[in-house]
Amino acid sequence: MTRRRGEHAEVELLEEILAETVAIHALLGDVVALLTPKPPAQATTAVFIGGDMPLDVGATETVTLTFVDGNDTPPSPQAPPKGDGSGLVVTIASSDSTIASVGPTTASGNTAIATASGVAVGTFTYTATVANASGAPLLDDDGTTPFIQPVPLASSVVAAPPPAAQATTGVLSAPSAP
Numbered sequence: 555m556t557r558r559r560g561e562h563a564e565v566e567l568l569e570e571i572l573a574e575t576v577a578i579h580a581l582l583g584d585v586v587a588l589l590t591p592k593p594p595a596q597a598t599t600a601v602f603i604g605g606d607m608p609l610d611v612g613a614t615e616t617v618t619l620t621f622v623d624g625n626d627t628p629p630s631p632q633a634p635p636k637g638d639g640s641g642l643v644v645t646i647a648s649s650d651s652t653i654a655s656v657g658p659t660t661a662s663g664n665t666a667i668a669t670a671s672g673v674a675v676g677t678f679t680y681t682a683t684v685a686n687a688s689g690a691p692l693l694d695d696d697g698t699t700p701f702i703q704p705v706p707l708a709s710s711v712v713a714a715p716p717p718a719a720q721a722t723t724g725v726l727s728a729p730s731a732p
Contacts, residue, residue, distance in 0.1 A: 600666075601629060602680055602707040609654060609672040610714040617646055617656065619682045619704060621664040631664050635701050640688035649679040653711050656680070672711040680707040 603618040622629035634642055644666040648654045653676040657669040670680070682704040686692050692701040 599623075599629070599702060600634075600682065600684060600704040602682065602704060608710040608712045609670060611672045611675060611711055612714055614669050614671045617668050617670050617680055619644065619646060619659075619666040633664055634661075634684065635692060635695055637686045637692055638688055638690050640686050640690070642692075643683075643685050643687050645683045645685075647681050647683075649681060649706075650676065652676075653678040654709070672714075675711055675713055677708065677710045680709060682706075 600619050600621045603620055607615075609615055621632050621634040623632040634644075642661065644659050644661045646656055646659045646666065646668040648656045648670065651673070653672075653674055655671050655673055657671075659666050659668045666682070684692060684701060684703065693699060694701050
């Protein structure tokens with residue numbers, strides 16, 4: 555391919571313009587990021603505090619969800635979000651009820667508890683949902699930040715341990731009468 559005189563200079567100039575355009579685009583992206591308001595940090599969150607993990611087949615354990623101040627390290631207990639006044643509904647569930655079943659959730663103060671039962675060997679995940687009873691979106695106490703649902707907790711169900719060894723049993727017999 556033959557080039558016209560000065561064509562090489564034109565290509566170099568276009569490459570420079572392209573490089574400058576890319577740099578300006580990146581700079582504008584940084585400016586937009588700096589000027590975009592950030593949502594306030596969420597204060598209230600909830601964390602799982604599981605019982606004995608893994609869970610044995612046939613065994614039960616209490617699973618606890620505790621509301622905490624997510625800005626504290628380590629998190630400190632905190633009241634649940636106020637919601638819209640309709641009351642809060644807290645649900646703790648299992649991702650696979652054929653592996654582990656979870657009973658009704660009871661909430662009191664800054665905790666919610668449910669009883670989990672091992673059904674079959676396998677893995678599952680505890681999940682929790684905190685919602686307004688009205689169905690309206692749940693906001694943190696600042697009234698604008700959406701409440702971030704608790705992070706699921708992976709767990710498993712294992713075969714129950716064998717029963718403890720039994721002591722040796724002897725059988726006594728008397729000779730039969732003639």
